Amino acid sequence: MLAYTVRRILVSIPVLVVSTFVVFLVVVNSGDPVANFATSRQPAPSKAAVAAFARHIHADQPVMERYWHWITGVLHGDFGPSVQSNLDIGHDLFTRFRVTVTLVASAMVIALLLAVVFGVFSAIRQYSAADYAITFVGFLFLAMPVFWFAVLLKQAGIWFNEQTGSQFLGTIGEKSPYLEVDTTWNEFTDRLGHLVLPTITLALVSFASWTRYTRASMLEVLGSDYVRLARAKGLRRRTVLVRHALRTALIPLATVTALDIAIILGGAVITETIFQWHGMGEMLVQSAQAVDVYRTMAWLLLSAVVVIGFNLLADLLYAVLDPRIRYD
Amino acid sequence: MRAHTSALTKGLTLAAGLTLILAACSGGSGGGSDKSGSAGLTSCTTQGKANTCNGGTTKSGGSFTYVLEKNIQQWNVQDVNGNTFENAEALEVVLPQVFVPQPDLSVALNTDLVTSATQTSSSPQTIVYKINPKASWNDGTPISADDFIYYWRTNNGKDCPPPPSSDATQTKGCLPQSTAGYDRIKSLTASDNGKTVTMVMSKPYSDWKSLFGAGYPLYPAHVAEKISGAKTGDAAHMTAAQMTAGWQYFQKNPPTKYATAGAYKMSEWADNDHATYVPDPKWWGAKKASLKRLVFKVISDATQEPIALKNNEVQGIYPQPEVDLVNQVKDIPNVTYVIGNGLTWEHFDLNLHNPVIGKYTALRQAMFTAISVKDIIAKTVGQFDPSVKALGNHNFVPGQAGYQDVVSGTGQGSGDLTKAKKYLTDAKFTGVGSALKTPDGKSVGPFNCRYTTGNQIRQSECQILQSDLANLGIKVTIKPIGAADLGTVLAGHQYDIIVFAWVAPPFPTSGAQQNWYTGGGGNYGGYSDKKVDALIAQAIGETDQTKAASLLNQADQIMTDAAYVLPLYQKPTFLAVQTRYVNMRNNATNVGPAYNTGEWGLKK
Numbered sequence: 046m047l048a049y050t051v052r053r054i055l056v057s058i059p060v061l062v063v064s065t066f067v068v069f070l071v072v073v074n075s076g077d078p079v080a081n082f083a084t085s086r087q088p089a090p091s092k093a094a095v096a097a098f099a100r101h102i103h104a105d106q107p108v109m110e111r112y113w114h115w116i117t118g119v120l121h122g123d124f125g126p127s128v129q130s131n132l133d134i135g136h137d138l139f140t141r142f143r144v145t146v147t148l149v150a151s152a153m154v155i156a157l158l159l160a161v162v163f164g165v166f167s168a169i170r171q172y173s174a175a176d177y178a179i180t181f182v183g184f185l186f187l188a189m190p191v192f193w194f195a196v197l198l199k200q201a202g203i204w205f206n207e208q209t210g211s212q213f214l215g216t217i218g219e220k221s222p223y224l225e226v227d228t229t230w231n232e233f234t235d236r237l238g239h240l241v242l243p244t245i246t247l248a249l250v251s252f253a254s255w256t257r258y259t260r261a262s263m264l265e266v267l268g269s270d271y272v273r274l275a276r277a278k279g280l281r282r283r284t285v286l287v288r289h290a291l292r293t294a295l296i297p298l299a300t301v302t303a304l305d306i307a308i309i310l311g312g313a314v315i316t317e318t319i320f321q322w323h324g325m326g327e328m329l330v331q332s333a334q335a336v337d338v339y340r341t342m343a344w345l346l347l348s349a350v351v352v353i354g355f356n357l358l359a360d361l362l363y364a365v366l367d368p369r370i371r372y373d
Numbered sequence: 374m375r376a377h378t379s380a381l382t383k384g385l386t387l388a389a390g391l392t393l394i395l396a397a398c399s400g401g402s403g404g405g406s407d408k409s410g411s412a413g414l415t416s417c418t419t420q421g422k423a424n425t426c427n428g429g430t431t432k433s434g435g436s437f438t439y440v441l442e443k444n445i446q447q448w449n450v451q452d453v454n455g456n457t458f459e460n461a462e463a464l465e466v467v468l469p470q471v472f473v474p475q476p477d478l479s480v481a482l483n484t485d486l487v488t489s490a491t492q493t494s495s496s497p498q499t500i501v502y503k504i505n506p507k508a509s510w511n512d513g514t515p516i517s518a519d520d521f522i523y524y525w526r527t528n529n530g531k532d533c534p535p536p537p538s539s540d541a542t543q544t545k546g547c548l549p550q551s552t553a554g555y556d557r558i559k560s561l562t563a564s565d566n567g568k569t570v571t572m573v574m575s576k577p578y579s580d581w582k583s584l585f586g587a588g589y590p591l592y593p594a595h596v597a598e599k600i601s602g603a604k605t606g607d608a609a610h611m612t613a614a615q616m617t618a619g620w621q622y623f624q625k626n627p628p629t630k631y632a633t634a635g636a637y638k639m640s641e642w643a644d645n646d647h648a649t650y651v652p653d654p655k656w657w658g659a660k661k662a663s664l665k666r667l668v669f670k671v672i673s674d675a676t677q678e679p680i681a682l683k684n685n686e687v688q689g690i691y692p693q694p695e696v697d698l699v700n701q702v703k704d705i706p707n708v709t710y711v712i713g714n715g716l717t718w719e720h721f722d723l724n725l726h727n728p729v730i731g732k733y734t735a736l737r738q739a740m741f742t743a744i745s746v747k748d749i750i751a752k753t754v755g756q757f758d759p760s761v762k763a764l765g766n767h768n769f770v771p772g773q774a775g776y777q778d779v780v781s782g783t784g785q786g787s788g789d790l791t792k793a794k795k796y797l798t799d800a801k802f803t804g805v806g807s808a809l810k811t812p813d814g815k816s817v818g819p820f821n822c823r824y825t826t827g828n829q830i831r832q833s834e835c836q837i838l839q840s841d842l843a844n845l846g847i848k849v850t851i852k853p854i855g856a857a858d859l860g861t862v863l864a865g866h867q868y869d870i871i872v873f874a875w876v877a878p879p880f881p882t883s884g885a886q887q888n889w890y891t892g893g894g895g896n897y898g899g900y901s902d903k904k905v906d907a908l909i910a911q912a913i914g915e916t917d918q919t920k921a922a923s924l925l926n927q928a929d930q931i932m933t934d935a936a937y938v939l940p941l942y943q944k945p946t947f948l949a950v951q952t953r954y955v956n957m958r959n960n961a962t963n964v965g966p967a968y969n970t971g972e973w974g975l976k977k
Binding site for chain 2: 075083130218219222321
């Protein structure tokens with residue numbers, strides 16, 4: 046498996062180079078940051094300032110040269126200049142990635158647990174009232190637009206705060222700018238209070254789709270010959286479900302969740318925007334709007350690495366979960 | 374969870390609307406009026422009350438969180454890259470400036486910094502600043518002429534020149550946001566132990582009150598001298614390299630790192646999140662800070678601000694008003710708000726580089742006359758602010774000394790179709806009202822009307838223009854501009870008609886030079902008139918403010934007759950704060966409501 050992993054990593058390098066080059070061309074040609082700089086400020090900047098800005102973002106260089114400088118710079122830890130003066134793209138990237146991971150991690154754990162529990166329950170109680178209820182709730186969350194659900198949750202959070210006379214649930218940011226009594230416990234509860242609403246938003250939407258996968262997969266496995274055989278051999282129902290059926294049923298879910306998480310780590314744009322978590326999603330939106338070539342490329346690079354990494358992880362999980370699969 | 378930008382925009386707009394429905398369904402009885410009996414911000418629209426409304430004595434303590442809509446990446450507000458509204462707001466809390474723009478659009482002398490600033494001679498123009506004897510940075514260094522000299526030399530474009538063309542890092546020189554005025558200073562002389570500064574101009578400068586302030590405060594020269602290795606108190610002899618070092622230092626470091634001079638000092642800057650200020654015990658000013666803590670919180674999505682206000686996470690917001698946003702705030706209890714008219718004004722511009730538009734003045738006059746500005750206002754901003762009126766000047770807004778309506782007398786913006794058609798028939802155009810042709814038989818149009826995508830108000834403005842010009846036989850297609858492409862479109866003259874906004878500076882002559890002078894930085898449509906150029910140049914050098922305004926209005930009349938830019942209206946501004954706080958006011962100039970943070974506090 047080690048050789049397979051190394052091979053996959055090596056194969057991903059040309060994929061990264063090609064994808065970054067294509068995106069670089071697209072971003073470079075998507076607008077003119079120098080013209081924006083010259084026209085968006087009042088008073089209008091001097092010609093010297095416009096020229097200095099163009100040099101600063103390498104807009105005075107040919108595209109190929111710019112790409113070469115960028116990719117060689119990245120290898121040395123330099124992500125290039127941003128159109129925002131004084132912005133260290135590398136620092137910005139990893140700070141935002143941490144923010145997004147904080148937001149996504151807890152949501153995904155909750156979503157996965159709920160999806161497995163309710164998906165399995167729904168499958169073994171197929172066509173029961175509970176199955177219909179879980180199916181209804183799943184489709185409800187699937188159909189509900191995130192921006193609407195998030196705003197509903199915010200209003201509910203405010204209602205909760207008003208009813209309890211507290212300020213426990215936060216609607217913006219990771220934490221409060223200050224605490225009246227600055228203790229470790231208060232800081233913990235403050236962060237927790239800010240995490241609740243965006244976590245629920247992300248978790249329930251992911252839960253909705255994952256629970257459908259789990260149910261379908263579990264139903265398929267429960268109807269398979271080897272499970273029937275296990276039952277016929279007189280194994281306990283619990284043993285059949287957990288040791289024989291569930292392990293197999295989790296295989297497609299592992300793939301789906303690994304890929305979904307990878308994409309969400311690139312930025313839960315709407316959730317981050319509504320709850321004002323300054324993560325990867327906001328970075329992408331800001332960079333695209335400002336035609337910030339190197340900042341967009343930094344986002345792309347990290348997102349691509351994450352997607353490739355989680356793809357690999359999904360494949361490796363296959364091997365762990367399914368003994369029939371072996372990578373040589 | 375994931376969306377493209379356009380989907381996001383639509384989504385958030387819908388979300389705001391749904392929030393409104395939810396608020397309505399919940400039957401919130403709140404209402405924006407102040408139940409305590411104080412008029413709050415509502416009195417700010419009363420004539421003569423702009424600078425004193427929502428006033429009151431304060432009691433000690435409490436925290437106030439105010440929203441900044443963008444992160445601050447670069448802390449030198451004098452630098453072209455650091456010249457942002459948010460930076461100006463965050464810095465004016467802690468750095469001093471000579472004249473401060475006020476809510477009524479006038480400027481007031483900051484007597485905490487200088488006890489007087491007087492023009493003692495008009496030839497050569499000489500200004501004497503008397504620095505307050507008590508004024509000092511909070512590390513104990515007195516504020517002196519040295520701070521003024523450092524400011525002048527870094528901003529005049531000569532002593533600290535821009536980076537050379539070999540420098541791709543923007544770190545080997547100074548790039549001031551404007552050298553206007555500073556490049557006319559002949560000398561700055563210190564006397565009275567550094568507490569009197571005498572400024573002699575090489576050429577007169579009418580907007581001298583914009584110097585050393587008006588949103589661009591002083592930085593501590595002694596800090597720049599120390600970090601650059603220059604002799605302390607000798608800014609007059611700093612080298613370009615030393616000044617550059619200081620310039621860079623103030624770019625990279627928030628004011629938590631160096632000596633400041635305000636009622637508050639910045640105690641913490643959390644990047645992309647918030648700035649925290651606490652009272653500065655070294656503050657010498659007459660009004661002491663009363664809040665225990667002042668916070669500026671970054672919220673980059675305006676639609677989230679009312680929710681944060683309702684949840685008491687912030688206590689003051691200053692977003693661009695939209696119908697849904699205003700209605701949401703109206704339903705929040707114990708919040709007072711005001712919709713004011715500021716220095717930002719919306720306008721239609723014609724591109725004179727277009728051969729037909731550029732050639733025929735009568736065509737341009739007819740187009741502007743056929744447009745009904747009243748109709749545009751009624752169908753856009755008038756829906757949430759009935760007080761918005763048509764703007765009649767290109768340099769001044771109502772409330773500014775010098776404002777004079779030079780537009781409505783021409784019939785432009787009136788929607789008078791008969792008059793518009795007469796312009797065309799008199800100039801021998803044919804096909805008026807059906808398919809317009811020039812006197813030499815060429816088709817007029819189709820023209821494009823361009824607006825920034827996602828801006829519903831501007832889209833409506835283009836649609837109304839489209840309908841109005843169809844009555845003349847001119848076909849208009851509406852073409853949105855990508856969010857990042859406005860600059861490209863303007864600089865590349867990629868439009869026939871465009872709608873966008875300008876922020877008028879509190880000092881109009883420099884703005885006029887930018888926008889109307891031949892080759893001016895903001896003169897995208899290519900307007901050129903020698904008489905206008907001469908009048909503007911004369912206005913800039915006029916030391917009498919009344920005469921300068923008169924010259925600008927003469928220039929404006931000529932330009933209006935040429936029908937180049939049609940002013941529409943002043944864009945509304947919106948300030949909402951909780952009623953338990955006082956002294957926050959809607960300052961719609963470039964300094965924003967934070968112009969008087971030292972007075973903010975809990976109502977006694």
